[in-house]
Amino acid sequence: MVDINTQNFESILKQKGFLDFDLDPSLDLFSEIEKLKKEKNAIILAHYYQEPDIQDVADFIGDSLGLAQKAAQTDAAIIVFAGVHFMAETAKILNPTKKVLLPDLNAGCSLSDSAPPAIFKTFKDKHPDHLVISYINCSAGMKALSDIICTSSNAQKIVESLPKDQKIIFAPDKNLGAYINKQTGRNMLLWNGTCMVHEIFSLEKITKLKLRHPKAKVLAHPECEDAVLAVADFVGSTTGILKYSKASDCNEFIVATEAGILHQMQKESPSKTFIPAPPNNSCACNDCPYMKFNTLEKLYLCMKYELPEITMDETLRLEAKKPIDRMLKISAKYGL
Ligand code: 13P
Ligand code: SF4
Numbered sequence: 001m002v003d004i005n006t007q008n009f010e011s012i013l014k015q016k017g018f019l020d021f022d023l024d025p026s027l028d029l030f031s032e033i034e035k036l037k038k039e040k041n042a043i044i045l046a047h048y049y050q051e052p053d054i055q056d057v058a059d060f061i062g063d064s065l066g067l068a069q070k071a072a073q074t075d076a077a078i079i080v081f082a083g084v085h086f087m088a089e090t091a092k093i094l095n096p097t098k099k100v101l102l103p104d105l106n107a108g109c110s111l112s113d114s115a116p117p118a119i120f121k122t123f124k125d126k127h128p129d130h131l132v133i134s135y136i137n138c139s140a141g142m143k144a145l146s147d148i149i150c151t152s153s154n155a156q157k158i159v160e161s162l163p164k165d166q167k168i169i170f171a172p173d174k175n176l177g178a179y180i181n182k183q184t185g186r187n188m189l190l191w192n193g194t195c196m197v198h199e200i201f202s203l204e205k206i207t208k209l210k211l212r213h214p215k216a217k218v219l220a221h222p223e224c225e226d227a228v229l230a231v232a233d234f235v236g237s238t239t240g241i242l243k244y245s246k247a248s249d250c251n252e253f254i255v256a257t258e259a260g261i262l263h264q265m266q267k268e269s270p271s272k273t274f275i276p277a278p279p280n281n282s283c284a285c286n287d288c289p290y291m292k293f294n295t296l297e298k299l300y301l302c303m304k305y306e307l308p309e310i311t312m313d314e315t316l317r318l319e320a321k322k323p324i325d326r327m328l329k330i331s332a333k334y335g336l
Pocket of ligand 1: 151
């Protein structure tokens, strides 16, 4: 049997004899995908970092929390996850009987990779009196070792929901953890993981941009380094950043997160100007290479052939579900 979790999409299709898939360039992928959605009772959930075409064909676009909440509620038979692997995996953990598809299994995450469960377990075992809060950007194996999951939009509330003297390990994002420590006055033990996209914003280039656009507000995701967060006018999740830009009287924004979010920002505020914060390399904006593994063509093929599918060991799934359920419960309590 083909193990679809360990092979890339193209080789799966090759093995299944599907690789005559040179797509007819005249095919209207938008209408074909709409047809497939109806035929198969499928829902497309997309993260804000997906390419604009994918966002435009999605049934729901959101941040990690919104997507997990939507996945927990949907009654569609097939969930097509236009995002990265840990997001599709979370959807599968919440929906064991549904088919969960990810257009390209290579869509991983540097943050998730920075916390291998076996190594983390050794660390955790040295701190038996600590609770483990893990950012949702981690594998099912890491989730199974965690007490509560959080996302960038509920991390602060989740930490604050615990007694002040509760010892906590926060994994895997040290930048988000440090930001929450600052916001809450806690001293959580931080795992040394980072997001490759948010870590390379250039403070120098942002400062120069700010000089050229003195009225622009700097909006930053808490996965950014402390120095970038220190110059931000607003720090929040992708949904938070989107809402802030819509509600603000300001007309110009420098956006320090993955550039995919600019599509919705521009759609929701067409008259405002959004400038992607530049990274520390020769690029003008910052794309997540993992998020961008998904394309409209792969989305279409994945829906047509119902591959690649996310599968999971049931014991692992049940262990990984407990901390996600705790997160959803606390989020509902605070109306997040
Ligand atoms: P949010 O979706 O919580 O804003 O996080 C962004 C991110 O990096 C997802 O991979
Ligand atoms: Fe992971 Fe960063 Fe890409 Fe989000 S943007 S999927 S955290 S590598």
